[in-house]
Amino acid sequence: YILWKLREELELDESSAQSPAFVIPATLPEAYHQPGYPHWGHTAVAIPLRDSGCIILDPAIRLHWPVVLRGAAPQCTFDWAEGPPAKSLPEASSHSWRFELDAQAGQVRAFSPQQPHFPSFTYFTKTIENPDKSITIPTNDFNKRIPVVRTDKDGAKSAHFSIRLDKSRLEAFVHGIWKQPLKFSEL
Numbered sequence: 001y002i003l004w005k006l007r008e009e010l011e012l013d014e015s016s017a018q019s020p021a022f023v024i025p026a027t028l029p030e031a032y033h034q035p036g037y038p039h040w041g042h043t044a045v046a047i048p049l050r051d052s053g054c055i056i057l058d059p060a061i062r063l064h065w066p067v068v069l070r071g072a073a074p075q076c077t078f079d080w081a082e083g084p085p086a087k088s089l090p091e092a093s094s095h096s097w098r099f100e101l102d103a104q105a106g107q108v109r110a111f112s113p114q115q116p117h118f119p120s121f122t123y124f125t126k127t128i129e130n131p132d133k134s135i136t137i138p139t140n141d142f143n144k145r146i147p148v149v150r151t152d153k154d155g156a157k158s159a160h161f162s163i164r165l166d167k168s169r170l171e172a173f174v175h176g177i178w179k180q181p182l183k184f185s186e187l
Helices: 002-010 131-143
Strands: 022-026 042-048 054-058 063-069 075-078 097-102 107-111 121-124 145-151 157-164 169-174
Antiparallel strands (some): 022 042, 054 063, 157 169
């Protein structure tokens, strides 16, 4: 459905997409980083285009529409009305974000208006071919926490479930309330 809708809205014909969508690694704005987390601690979805361009989908950071970077136009600038959902980013950072495709490096870099020459975050446009090892092993070794977060259409957290390997427990946030943690030994 998403691909069909994108084709319609972006006026892409059947030959525009090179292959199906796939999960790609990404960095996050510095405001998201937590001690001990790996540099590439986020994922998004990419749809490669035949002209060396790509479409990036990343609703987890309130990017509610696709970033379309065509080979002939490897840059996309737009006002990001809500901006990334991070309290430490100023409200003005929501306007005039620039996304640039560097096809040779295999990266899409996002630039905020406050730092127009320094990327706020980066997408690596290569397929994660071993998602189990590339996501699970670093999470277990470095993060000690496996979170699953659900946000509503406004970006507000509606649910959060976290497996805390460092504390041997499960944590859950439901309907605006953190529930009593459940220890692994109680399962």
